[in-house]
Amino acid sequence: MTFLSPKKNIFALGFFSPGSFSNRYLGIWYHKIPEQTVVWVAKTNDPIIGSSGFLFTNQYGNLVLHGKDDQKLPVWSTNVSVEENDTCAAQLLDSGNLILVRKRSRKTVWQSFDYPTNILLPGMKLVLDRKLGIDRFLTSWRSAEDPGFRDFSVRINPNGSPQFFFYNGKKPISRSPPWPWRSQMGLYKSTFVNDPDEKYFVYTVPDDSYLLRIIVDHPGLVKALTWR
Numbered sequence: 001m002t003f004l005s006p007k008k009n010i011f012a013l014g015f016f017s018p019g020s021f022s023n024r025y026l027g028i029w030y031h032k033i034p035e036q037t038v039v040w041v042a043k044t045n046d047p048i049i050g051s052s053g054f055l056f057t058n059q060y061g062n063l064v065l066h067g068k069d070d071q072k073l074p075v076w077s078t079n080v081s082v083e084e085n086d087t088c089a090a091q092l093l094d095s096g097n098l099i100l101v102r103k104r105s106r107k108t109v110w111q112s113f114d115y116p117t118n119i120l121l122p123g124m125k126l127v128l129d130r131k132l133g134i135d136r137f138l139t140s141w142r143s144a145e146d147p148g149f150r151d152f153s154v155r156i157n158p159n160g161s162p163q164f165f166f167y168n169g170k171k172p173i174s175r176s177p178p179w180p181w182r183s184q185m186g187l188y189k190s191t192f193v194n195d196p197d198e199k200y201f202v203y204t205v206p207d208d209s210y211l212l213r214i215i216v217d218h219p220g221l222v223k224a225l226t227w228r
Contacts, residue, residue, distance in 0.1 A: 004031055005094040010211070011039070013092045015053060019145030023047035026055060026065050026076065027147075028096055028112065030211060033227055039096055039119045039213060040112050043076040044147040061088035063100055063110070078110040096121045117147065120214040122188065122205045126164075128156040131197040138216040152220050156201065162194045164201075166222060173220075187226060188212055 002014030012031040015024045016038065026042040048067045053075065058064045061082030065075045078100055082088055087103050098112040113124045118140050120126065127136040140152035151169040156162075161178035179192045187210075190203040205212050210228040217223055 002031075005092045005096070008094045008208070010094050011092060011096045013098060015048070018147060021047075021145055023049060024053060025147060026053070028092070028098060030227070033211070037227075038147070039121060040098070040115075041117050041147045042112075044117055044141070045149055046075055048075055057088055057090060057100075061086060061100075061102070061109070063088075063090055080109045082109065095123050097123070117141075118216050120203075122203055122212060125200045125202045126154075126156055127198065127200040128158060129198040129200075130158075138214075140216040140220070141218045143218050150218060152216055152218070154216050154222060156199050162192045162199060168220065187224070 002012045005011045009031050011028055013028050014026075016027050016029065016036065017024050018038070025044070025047050027038045028040040029036050029038045042065060048065075050067060052068045053066060054068065055063060055065050062080060063078045065077070067075055080100065082102065088100050088109065089103055090098065090100050092098050099108050100110040101108050113121075114136065116124060116126070116136055116138055118138055120138055125136065126138070127134050129135075135155070137153050137155040140150045142148045142150045151167075153167045154164050155167060157165050157175070163178045164176040165172045166174040179194070181190060188203045188205050190201065192201050193199065210226050212224065212226050214222070214224050
């Protein structure tokens with residue numbers, strides 16, 4: 001069973017098996033693209049062993065993922081703290097962001113956009129916050145059929161000019177030009193905030209005529225891809 005983003009049905013949330021793999025993962029993918037294109041995976045290094053699993057909101061307000069054969073040890077959880085006597089609801093937005101919201105205050109207590117994998121979607125931030133100890137970056141899959149983390153990553157440069165470094169493990173192998181950057185063919189609008197304590201990058205798409213994603217691919221390439 002899959003769940004669609006409510007208004008435009010752009011994204012779907014559900015279980016999938018990449019390629020010829022028999023293990024299953026919880027992920028988000030484009031609903032409208034014929035070839036399944038996954039944009040986010042929950043805990044990519046720990047798949048569900050077997051052909052099924054289940055996702056639910058537990059008594060503590062967390063989203064919890066279990067394999068069918070092991071209901072005691074979760075494969076993955078949102079692991080947030082919710083006030084006593086409060087409950088949470090999960091919702092998949094048309095942006096591709098899976099959020100967990102308190103029913104009383106309507107406050108978002110967790111979102112998948114804070115845990116990027118190999119793809120940066122419009123509205124998703126790459127962040128380096130020294131004060132809070134936050135470092136959100138992209139990491140490639142091991143292969144086209146294995147979403148486990150590989151060594152290739154794209155991170156915000158912690159020192160000097162606002163720019164990205166592309167790493168193989170801990171070794172930087174290339175870097176972007178310093179900010180400001182020219183967006184490719186006017187496809188998106190990008191913003192880079194460079195404060196003393198926090199640096200972040202985010203981009204937006206001007207209309208809904210196409211889908212755009214930035215991906216760190218498993219062969220060691222960074223791509224901007226569109227689908228009309």
